[in-house]
Amino acid sequence: MWNIFISEEKAVWITTAMVLCTAFFMSIEYLFSWKRGKFSEETFFAWSVTQSRPGWIYRGWSLGVLNRLFDKNGFGLLIGTRLLLIALAFACMGKSAYLGSCLALLSGISCLLNIRHFQGKDGADESLTVLLFGLTAYYLIGPTLSLRFVGIAFIIAQISLSYFISGYYKIKSKTWRSGRAIQHVLATKIYGQPSLGFLMKNRYLSCLTCWTIVLWELTFPIIFLVAVPLSFSWLVMGVAFHLAMAFIMGLNTFMMSFLSSYPLFFFALYYLSIGR
Amino acid sequence: MNDYMALVLAGMLGCWFLFSVLKYFSFAQDWIIAKDGLQLVPTWNFFAPEPNKTDYYLYYRVFSEHSDSCWRSVSFGQGRKWYAFLWNPNRRDRKSLFDLCQMLVSTSSTKQDELVYSMPYLLLLNHVNHLCTNDIGEYVQFAIGRIVPIEDEGRLSIAFISNSHLLT
Numbered sequence: 001m002w003n004i005f006i007s008e009e010k011a012v013w014i015t016t017a018m019v020l021c022t023a024f025f026m027s028i029e030y031l032f033s034w035k036r037g038k039f040s041e042e043t044f045f046a047w048s049v050t051q052s053r054p055g056w057i058y059r060g061w062s063l064g065v066l067n068r069l070f071d072k073n074g075f076g077l078l079i080g081t082r083l084l085l086i087a088l089a090f091a092c093m094g095k096s097a098y099l100g101s102c103l104a105l106l107s108g109i110s111c112l113l114n115i116r117h118f119q120g121k122d123g124a125d126e127s128l129t130v131l132l133f134g135l136t137a138y139y140l141i142g143p144t145l146s147l148r149f150v151g152i153a154f155i156i157a158q159i160s161l162s163y164f165i166s167g168y169y170k171i172k173s174k175t176w177r178s179g180r181a182i183q184h185v186l187a188t189k190i191y192g193q194p195s196l197g198f199l200m201k202n203r204y205l206s207c208l209t210c211w212t213i214v215l216w217e218l219t220f221p222i223i224f225l226v227a228v229p230l231s232f233s234w235l236v237m238g239v240a241f242h243l244a245m246a247f248i249m250g251l252n253t254f255m256m257s258f259l260s261s262y263p264l265f266f267f268a269l270y271y272l273s274i275g276r
Numbered sequence: 277m278n279d280y281m282a283l284v285l286a287g288m289l290g291c292w293f294l295f296s297v298l299k300y301f302s303f304a305q306d307w308i309i310a311k312d313g314l315q316l317v318p319t320w321n322f323f324a325p326e327p328n329k330t331d332y333y334l335y336y337r338v339f340s341e342h343s344d345s346c347w348r349s350v351s352f353g354q355g356r357k358w359y360a361f362l363w364n365p366n367r368r369d370r371k372s373l374f375d376l377c378q379m380l381v382s383t384s385s386t387k388q389d390e391l392v393y394s395m396p397y398l399l400l401l402n403h404v405n406h407l408c409t410n411d412i413g414e415y416v417q418f419a420i421g422r423i424v425p426i427e428d429e430g431r432l433s434i435a436f437i438s439n440s441h442l443l444t
Contacts, residue, residue: 029367049398111314129315133289161297166322168324169324247361
């Protein structure tokens with residue numbers, strides 16, 4: 001009944017395909033914004049101002065390189081290159097070394113985009129970077145060395161850490177503990193859905209939702225200590241959580257990037273269950 | 277890839293994860309943020325400890341020594357569409373404005389003269405400065421409005437007002 005077997009190859013293949021799709025979506029969104037002048041010098045993404053941030057990357061020769069990459073046409077070219085590399089990576093699926101090289105370049109571009117705008121950066125950008133680097137390591141190390149699992153372990157560890165940290169900070173917060181956090185978020189225009197606010201006016205429902213999120217996030221890392229059929233429930237909760245975030249809060253790429261890692265969790269849980 | 281290179285790669289990912297954990301300890305946080313030029317070490321505390329309770333609005337005005345003008349709001353287009361769960365490119369704009377306003381408002385207890393040189397201040401000033409290139413006036417000024425829907429019953433309050441700056 002619970003035989004949700006997923007092999008290593010299949011899990012990594014699905015994750016890679018999902019990561020590439022997420023990167024594709026994000027690139028199209030970037031391109032759309034760039035075409036509408038959102039990254040021009042007239043906006044609050046102005047590179048001439050952003051580059052004066054503190055940090056070694058904004059100095060000397062590296063700044064020179066960044067200035068070239070992020071000039072008026074450079075940014076569009078960077079996104080175009082990213083789209084080309086995604087297409088190339090899809091074409092190379094199944095050829096570890098080529099795919100690894102494409103993913104390495106995509107990881108580099110992901111870093112550059114994170115450097116380009118500290119403002120507006122969100123969890124989707126960070127998790128995509130983690131996924132790309134993890135997969136790069138997996139493919140570059142190659143299928144014969146057992147060290148390839150480090151790539152998978154890295155992704156799993158980072159995503160588990162993300163849920164745990166988020167849960168830890170939430171349980172420390174009085175607003176989350178009181179069960180009013182969801183009411184607050186839903187009432188705002190930026191992330192909320194004021195039309196759904198009535199759902200959360202019920203104190204018990206609001207409290208239940210807040211505590212479910214907090215406890216699910218906080219206990220996420222223990223899925224590796226729980227027996228297999230039960231441990232899958234954390235992942236099912238995760239799918240529901242990310243779908244809700246996408247539908248209610250509009251966090252589309254956040255859902256895509258985090259869910260991309262789930263096939264690896266399924267594989268890891270199955271793999272560990274064999275050892276027990 | 278040979279064993280040695282694979283080991284180096286594995287070590288790098290291990291260090292990266294270690295820094296991702298250490299970032300949440302006060303003794304290492306500032307150092308990691310300062311050295312992380314490539315923005316590799318993630319910040320995972322989404323909507324925590326405090327959930328987002330606030331909507332920010334950006335206003336600006338152009339004026340001269342002897343004439344005043346009305347405050348105008350900066351428009352970010354319409355709200356979220358029903359298909360935002362799939363396609364939501366304006367998310368980044370709104371998040372960016374939110375981040376910059378929040379950074380400015382949360383540090384506004386310090387001296388305003390110092391804030392003038394802060395990154396959020398300069399980026400917002402740059403934006404409003406470009407919005408009024410066709411306006412007649414000598415100075416530009418911006419303000420951040422804030423609504424906390426549940427606590428303030430939807431009333432707008434002014435959270436920050438910038439200095440006046442010569443229009444360039």
